[in-house]
Each structure stands twice: as structure tokens, then as C-alpha cells.
Amino acid sequence: MLNLVKSLINSRIITEDSTSWGEGFGRGLPIIHQESCLADCPKCENTCPTGALKNKVINPRGCIFCHSCLRSCPVNAITETEIPVISSSVSTEQLGQELRSKLKKDCRRSLHIRYVDAGSCNGCDFEINSVTNPVYDIQQYGIDFVASPRHADMLLVTGSVTRNLEIALQKTYEACPKPTLVVAVGACACGGGIFKEAYAAGGGVGKHLPVDVYVPGCPPTPALIIKGILAAIDRG
Structure with missing residues (x-):
């Protein structure tokens, strides 16, 4: 998680995990857990509508937070960054x-x-x-x-x-x-x-x-x- 935060800071990107407005609102950036990912499975990449997911790496600038990749993963190897609930x-x-x-x-x-x-x-x-x-x-x-x-x-x-x-x-x-x-x-x-x-x-x-x-x-x-x-x- 620390490496993810560092990479986002260096990329000048403000992401959806920064804040939330009420419970259940907003979506976090998808995260691929490489240790659980199936090496020969292309489902997440094939379902990404913007091509932001390539070689098991998500480009935050291209992601539209649709979570199609998360839903398509057969082994649940994709999660999302946490969004704190703030009034x-x-x-x-x-x-x-x-x-x-x-x-x-x-x-x-x-x-x-x-x-x-x-x-x-x-x-x-x-x-x-x-x-x-x-x-x-x-x-x-x-x-x-x-x-x-x-x-x-x-x-x-x-x-x-x-x-x-x-x-x-x-x-x-x-x-x-x-x-x-x-x-x-x-x-x-x-x-x-x-x-x-x-x-x-x-x-x-x-x-x-x-x-x-x-x-x-x-x-x-x-x-x-x-x-x-x-x-x-x-x-x-």
C-alpha cells in the first residue's frame, strides 16, 4: 500500500481514495494482488473499457473506476483502495x-x-x-x-x-x-x-x-x- 501511495504522489494524480461524501459513496482505485492473480488469465484486461489495465498493471490516469475488472476476476485477486467515510x-x-x-x-x-x-x-x-x-x-x-x-x-x-x-x-x-x-x-x-x-x-x-x-x-x-x-x- 505504501508503494502505491508513493507512486500516486509522484504521478501528480489525485485519486478517488482521497475522500468520500457519506457512507457508501464513491469507489476506490482497483488494486491487483499479484500473488493471487492467475498468470494466464486475460479477463480483467479484456473487460477494461479504456485499456487502463495492461500487463496486470492499472494506469490511474486511464481508469474510470467502473470496477469491471474487479467483477470479472474469477479468483477475487482485485480489490480497491479504502475510502474513509467522512460526513x-x-x-x-x-x-x-x-x-x-x-x-x-x-x-x-x-x-x-x-x-x-x-x-x-x-x-x-x-x-x-x-x-x-x-x-x-x-x-x-x-x-x-x-x-x-x-x-x-x-x-x-x-x-x-x-x-x-x-x-x-x-x-x-x-x-x-x-x-x-x-x-x-x-x-x-x-x-x-x-x-x-x-x-x-x-x-x-x-x-x-x-x-x-x-x-x-x-x-x-x-x-x-x-x-x-x-x-x-x-x-x-
Whole structure:
């Protein structure tokens, strides 16, 4: 487990095991226990819809947490990372205090984000919209979404970066004051997701821009998106 945590930290990935919002909510990253795995069994790899599982190794950037691999394993050699059960009120308050502290220390009390849909299915976009609702309300801590990239400190990008939006995404990044933080939100932005083999898909944000933090999931929760923003501020 310690090696898994270290590898995730080094990969700049914020994963679904970070937090949970109420009992029974959310799914952890699948873990393959090699000592129990059947060497000649391809079922888990064949059932993975995004190709995130190859040679008995799961790529977190491609995983959509569907758990098809877990259900297909005939010897139960695949489990998931634990998700701690935390009440939503406590977790929201903790995230808020951390945001307030980070912004005060590193961002002069404010952070401006330019959100870019680079060809998503809108699942991640709905979750991003939720971070400004009355439950999370990140604007009260000094975070605001801006219309112009010239005012942005950070790009929050969803989608696999389709061919029609490659140039638009690049120009948006170039228009941002430097240094610009980039956060890829959702499985499609992290590695292409289920659309990565499509003729019009660009394979994720990392192939087009330097990404500071990946937030996988299909879609990730608002809490994980906020944690991704916090992690990017730390790297800024």
C-alpha cells in the first residue's frame, strides 16, 4: 500500500481514495494482488473499457473506476483502495479551511480559474459547476472563474482534447499570464478515457499542455476537484 501511495504522489494524480461524501459513496482505485492473480488469465484486461489495465498493471490516469475488472476476476485477486467515510459537513469545512489558508499564503488571497471544455461529455463539467453551489461554494474563499484567460492563474480542463479544440486550448494557454497552473479533470482529460481510440480524440491534456495535477474519475467528485486545485497551488 505504501508503494502505491508513493507512486500516486509522484504521478501528480489525485485519486478517488482521497475522500468520500457519506457512507457508501464513491469507489476506490482497483488494486491487483499479484500473488493471487492467475498468470494466464486475460479477463480483467479484456473487460477494461479504456485499456487502463495492461500487463496486470492499472494506469490511474486511464481508469474510470467502473470496477469491471474487479467483477470479472474469477479468483477475487482485485480489490480497491479504502475510502474513509467522512460526513459531508466536516469534509467541506476542512477543505474550506485548507483553501483559505493556501490562498492567503500563496495566492495573495485570490485565485482566478479559466475553465476549458476541450471536448468532454459534460459529466465532469457538471461536477465543476457544483464546486460553486451552496454546498461547496469555493468563491467564498477567494476562488473565482473568469471569462478571459488573460486574467487566469489556472486552467481547469475537461475532455480528451478533440481535433477541433486543440488550437483553441493551445491559444487559451498561451494567453494566460505565466506561470500558469494546469489541472486535467476527469479520465478523458487525464489520458483520453473511453474516447482515446476515436479518430477525433486527442488523447488527453498532457499531450498538448504541461499538466501540473491530474484528477481522474468518470467523473471525479467536486471534493476531488477541489483537492486537485489545492494540490496545484502547492506545486505552483
